[in-house]
Structure formats: structure tokens, C-alpha cells
Amino acid sequence: MKRLTYAFLALLLLLGVSVWIATLPLGALGWPAGVAIALLKALVVVGVFMEYRRQSWESRAAAWAGGVWLLFLLALVLVDLGTR
Amino acid sequence: MKAAGVKEAELQAQFDDAGQQERASALGMWIFLATEVLFFGVLFVGYTVYRLAYPEAFVWGSGHLDLRLGTLNTAVLLGSSYLVALGALTASGKGTSRRARLFFGAAALLGCLFLAVKGMEWYHVWEEGLFPGRGSSSNSFQEGAEGGRLFFGFYYVMTGLHALHVLIGVCVLAVMAGVGGPLGWRRRIGNRTAWELAGLYWHFVDIVWLFLFPLLYLIERSGG
Secondary structure (H helix, E strand, O other): OOOHHHHHHHHHHHHHHHHHHHOOOOOOHHHHHHHHHHHHHHHHHHHOOOHHHHHOOOHHHHHHHHHHHHHHHHHHHHHHOOOO | OOOOOOHHHHOOOOOOHHHHHHHHHHHHHHHHHHHHHHHHHHHHHHHHHHHHHHHHHHHHHHHHHHHHHHHHHHHHHHHHHHHHHHHHHHHHOOOOOHHHHHHHHHHHHHHHHHHHHHHHHHHHHHHHHOOOOOOOOOOOOOOOHHHHHHHHHHHHHHHHHHHHHHHHHHHHHHHHHHOOOOOOOOOOOOHHHHHHHHHHHHHHHHHHHHHHHHHHHHHHHHHO
16 A cells, blocks of 8 residues: 555656646757656556556556557657658 | 456356456456557647647647646546555455445546546636637637647547546446445446456546646746
8 A cells, every 4th residue: 555655646746847847948858858757657657556567468468569559650650750 | 266356156157267257357458448548649649740740839729728727637637546546455455345435436536526627627718719610700829820729629639538538437436436336236346356447447547648738738838
């Protein structure tokens, strides 16, 4: 139960950090910074709240499949845009 | 092998044992969530393409959203996820305990609060005339022009579909918390697996919002 509480507090801290970073004059770097913190928060939720390590290897593979296919989609679209 | 979550009476004929049935149930939910990643992923990719095409208009659009309400809603969803995780943990120890139902019930109430805040925000933005197709007669979109319409198109579709998922999640959590009993579903929600699967869905809904928040609300708030 302590682990869940620490994870929740860490998530609230990361939320505060993401709002603070958005107020800094980072220009074009602000967007990647915000998404990186969101990714970190998502990893905490998956790792602790969704108990990733307790899942069977088949379930872990399904989770990875979703993420990897999303990366394929994003990468191919961006490559298409970048090479026009 | 016999898992604690599924009783012998609930073991379906196609499974060798309760452990196998639980793993299959969890796998089904994870596959469903992977398809949901792609469902929302298409919107995120579309957003990225137009964000790159109209960077200034997206900053303009984001500036019209209420950062305080967005931050509040993020904290509310994180809190609800925490309660659901506590509920699933409690349920996995003693079956459908009263504490687990209380945790899920509280999480469902936080889900309702999220939807209320979101509704309030939609109303404010609508009042400003910032709705694609509606603002043609007003001046609301003139500064942001075409890109502004696109930003708010994405805003309504992405937050609307997310809110629909929250609404479904609230219904699931409410059924687990107690509404399912009077409906005659007590036996179906009486094992640990059902609580864990409901939790997985709710955490996924939380994760989607964790990405929507910076993309919609935190665009260059420094004004630079």
C-alpha cells in the first residue's frame, strides 16, 4: 500500500513540474519536455498501478504491441512529412 | 494450480484451471487496451501533423483553455487511479471486501467530478464562440484563423472521446462498488480478476489524459 501512495505522490509532483516547466521560456523545447514528463507519469501508472511486472508475458507483449505500433504510425507519418 | 481469485464454480469449461482463466482474462483486457492505444493514437498523430503545420494557431488556441481546470482535472484523475489501485489491492486480499467497494465508489465519484469540470470548461469555451463551424459569424476565430479551428476541432474530439471513456469507466466502477449487487451481477463481480480488469481499464483512461493535458493545455504558457 505504501508503494501505491509513494507513486501517487510522485505523480502529483510530476504534474506540478510539468505545469512549472510550461511557464518557462523554453520555446520549441517546451513541447518535448511536456510529452517526456507525461511519458514518465504513464510509466509510473503502468509500472505501479497496473502492476506491469506481475502480468504474464503474453499480457506484457500485448502492452508492448500497442506502444510499438503507435510508434510505427507516428514515425512513418513524420518521415512522410519530413521528406515532402 | 488454483488461483485465489476464481472459484471452482466460476471456472469455464475451456480452461484447465483457475490460474489459466485469470491469465486469459487479463490478456483479453491488455489486447483491448492495445487497440485503444491505436484508437487514440490516430488522433494524437493527427494532432501532431497539424500542430507542426500551424504552431502559432495552436499556441493561440491553448491560451483560451483554462489551465487551472485542466490541472485540477489531472489531479482528480490521478487521485481516482490511486483509489482504484487501492481497491484492486484490497479486493485481491479478501475478495469483494467492503473497503474495496468504498475505494471504487470514491473513484467513481472523482470520475463524475472530472466530467462536471470538463462540462464546465466546454461551456466556457462554447460561450466564447470557439466551436468549429459556430464561430463564423463571430470574431472568435479571426486571430487564430484556420489553425485555431483545427485546434478546437481536435480539442473537442479528443476530450469528447476521452470523456466518453471516463463515463463508461464510471459506470463500471459504480457496478463494482455496489450497483451491480441489486442488478443481480454479484456473482460475476465476486472474484479478484473482475476488480483487476476494471482497474486496468480505468488506469488506461488516466494515461490517455496524462498525454492530452500537456498537448492541449501546456503549449508555451510562458508567452514566449
